[in-house]
Amino acid sequence: MSVDLIETETAKAFSHTTPLFNVADKVIAITGGASGIGLATATLLAAQGAKVAIMDLNKTHLETAAATIKAAGGTVMATVVNVRDAAQVDAWIADVVATFGKLDGAANLAGVIPKSINIDRVEDLKDEDWKFVLDVNITGVMHCLRAQIREMKKKGSIVNAASIAGLGGFAKNAAYTVSKHGVIGLTKSAAKEVADRGIRVNCIAP
Ligand SMILES: NC(=O)c1ccc[n+]([C@@H]2O[C@H](COP(=O)([O-])OP(=O)(O)OC[C@H]3O[C@@H](n4cnc5c(N)ncnc54)[C@H](O)[C@@H]3O)[C@@H](O)[C@H]2O)c1
Secondary structure, eight states: OOOOOTTSHHHHHHHTOOOOOOOTTOEEEEETTTSHHHHHHHHHHHHTTOEEEEEESOHHHHHHHHHHHHHTTOEEEEEEOOTTOHHHHHHHHHHHHHHHSOOOEEEEOOOOOOTTTTTOOGGGOOHHHHHHHHIIIIIHHHHHHHHHHHHOOSOEEEEEEOOGGGSSOOTTOHHHHHHHHHHHHHHHHHHHHHGGGTEEEEEEOO
16 A cells, blocks of 8 residues: 655644755865765755765756756855865865865765666676676775865864665665665764764764
């Protein structure tokens, strides 16, 4: 039986409630900012006064995202970056600090799903598919986290995108599952290293 929640009072209350964050004038770097969770995060934070630096590999979607945030009155800089390329990531974070003067927070949301998802078992995995997913989802997050922590001398907050696939085993989903387990391990390790500098590192697992 399906239950339609759309017209319930609870659903209406949620849909009319925008969560409030104390982010006015905070500078927040967001990867994968051209779509999905990254764009929603950038839009919400910009609407509440944060200066958002969005980056993505998809130039067209990135330009549309930046224009939309700007048109709504937000402060945004947009940069085409490939998270797989450490030099591009380092240059992006340096540019964010040169433009806005500091880095207060980051959301590392760029991620990919392999072509083989729900198809290939471990015995069928293709090397290039495996490498692509791990390069973006785990090495890419490491490149971003490393650059961001280097800039956050003291105090800050970083959120990485893991997944429910980072919390258990999933058949025909090994590459993505491994990458998201990796994000959780990376997040926990970094959090222990920088807690004494007042930097929080967390991840979401939708
Ligand atoms: N949406 C979900 O239900 C869900 C569930 C679990 C985990 N996640 C994770 O949350 C994150 C965001 O998911 P989403 O649904 O918003 O995805 P999405 O596909 O809408 O957005 C991801 C963005 O990352 C960008 N990207 C991909 N490769 C890149 C690269 N090499 N360099 C820079 N940018 C790159 C894409 O162009 C895209 O704009 C991902 O890491 C995803 O694995 C999402």
